[in-house]
Amino acid sequence: MEIEAIRAAYRRYARIYDAVFGPILHPGRKQIIDALNCRPGETILEVGVGTGLSLPLYPGNVKVTGIDISTEMLEKARARVNEGGLSQVQAVLEMDAEDLRFPDSNFDKVVAMYVVSVVSDPSRVVEEMRRVCKPGGEIFIVNHFRARNPVIRLLEGLLSPLAKLVGFHPDLALEDLLEKTRLDVVDIRSTNLFGYWKVLRCRSSARGPRHLDADDATPTSTLEEYSK
Numbered sequence: 001m002e003i004e005a006i007r008a009a010y011r012r013y014a015r016i017y018d019a020v021f022g023p024i025l026h027p028g029r030k031q032i033i034d035a036l037n038c039r040p041g042e043t044i045l046e047v048g049v050g051t052g053l054s055l056p057l058y059p060g061n062v063k064v065t066g067i068d069i070s071t072e073m074l075e076k077a078r079a080r081v082n083e084g085g086l087s088q089v090q091a092v093l094e095m096d097a098e099d100l101r102f103p104d105s106n107f108d109k110v111v112a113m114y115v116v117s118v119v120s121d122p123s124r125v126v127e128e129m130r131r132v133c134k135p136g137g138e139i140f141i142v143n144h145f146r147a148r149n150p151v152i153r154l155l156e157g158l159l160s161p162l163a164k165l166v167g168f169h170p171d172l173a174l175e176d177l178l179e180k181t182r183l184d185v186v187d188i189r190s191t192n193l194f195g196y197w198k199v200l201r202c203r204s205s206a207r208g209p210r211h212l213d214a215d216d217a218t219p220t221s222t223l224e225e226y227s228k
């Protein structure tokens, strides 16, 4: 999906986004913030911050920067920051997650909530997230990935040509993303309705030597359990 098609989709969504995607996707946002295990003074980048639904969830003692390519979504995020007096939010910037304007090794933690199946090049976004994350830092992703159930997978395949209209790719395969990026995943948990979305916690190491398999995504899977 081209960037202009994505911008157009979120221009349409901005007004209704919170009502449609707010509560239903909120458990995943909360799960990521818990998993972040924020420490005082930590710097956090959230790519594809959208209307900023996650921003009030960050504790007051961290420094959060949010970026997004949609002007209309960002307007909502800025209003939320101002109205809520969210002092943990340092900046909300219009920027392409595929071409981040930050130096290497700039953030302690980098987060993407419901973004990797929206962008035109998911691997490129993951590479950028890794580049701007400090060595020893962590990358967190929550997203829906292609279902394993063959019936649902078929439906997702049928919906795929509508990606431009709906604004995301319903059939992004976790296995493919992990294979291309060699993300060093240390934990995968299921979240939201029917556990249909996955929360990934990853080390920001250069290119991970191994990763968990999507088929092992259970509510409690860890690398140790995977290795047994």
Ligand SMILES: C[S@@+](CC[C@H](N)C(=O)[O-])C[C@H]1O[C@@H](n2cnc3c(N)ncnc32)[C@H](O)[C@@H]1O
Pocket (backbone or CB within 6 Å): 006, 010, 021, 025, 029, 047, 048, 049, 050, 051, 052, 053, 054, 067, 068, 069, 070, 073, 095, 096, 097, 098, 112, 113, 114, 115, 118, 119, 120
């Ligand atoms: C499904 S929304 C998720 C918003 C928010 N993270 C949430 O939890 O509700 C996807 C967001 O990704 C943004 N986006 C899509 N492509 C992007 C890109 N290349 N760079 C930055 N943001 C992008 C969209 O504008 C939209 O706000």
